[in-house]
Amino acid sequence: MTTPSVRPASFDRLLLDHMDALRRRVWRLTRHGAEEVVADTVELALRRWANFDPEKGTFYRWLVWQARDAARNYRKVTEKVWEMEQQEELPSGRVEPAQPDHAQLSAVLAHLSGVKDGDVLLRRAMGDTHQEIANDRGVSRSRIQQLEKEARGKLVRRAA
Structure with a gap:
């Protein structure tokens, strides 16, 4: 069996119909970055649309698996970013504030x-x-x- 090269409109309709449920499910998977994970899930689903087989399960269940992949990828990326931020050294030395800023800060502190x-x-x-x-x-x-x-x-x- 060959898969068609053009995504059917019925798939897009199914995806749109399940967006609210997808958002709720992703919110439970990851509270931080939920909208980004939803966007990544939609992207994965659109790229992998040919993998969906209605005989193997419901569209929602297939979409949840895509969301889990997207959430896992999101966590990996954010962990790498965090590690990179931790490894960066802060520049040594002190930067003197501009004179107007210093004067304003001194006035506020005096108040x-x-x-x-x-x-x-x-x-x-x-x-x-x-x-x-x-x-x-x-x-x-x-x-x-x-x-x-x-x-x-x-x-x-x-x-x-």
């Missing part, structure tokens, strides 16, 4: 030192979580969120 709980904003800017700051101060996470909001408001009012 923060005058703002009650300005250190909360500084720590948040440095990447500390609300919970870390709360643990250090002995208060709740929600209290730190309130202090952050108040300090931001004071800083905005002073800047205006």
Whole structure:
């Protein structure tokens, strides 16, 4: 049996009809990059359309196998990218900020030192979580969120 060289319109219709189910299934397979995996799955399905045999199973089951391949490929690529990023060395040395940037940063820091709980904003800017700051101060996470909001408001009012 020879396979036709032109993809039948019925295959395209089946693929379109199963897109919602495909998105849901891919979301369960991989939450990060789900849309990319869906796009890769569609690409694989369109390239491998001649491999689909309705006598061997449903179209959905065949499509899920394509999605698993696409998800596996996506994971391999993202792992390689992550490994490459980890191997890259950061340039040594220090880059001095431009003078206007330095002046602006100095002004903001001066305002923060005058703002009650300005250190909360500084720590948040440095990447500390609300919970870390709360643990250090002995208060709740929600209290730190309130202090952050108040300090931001004071800083905005002073800047205006």
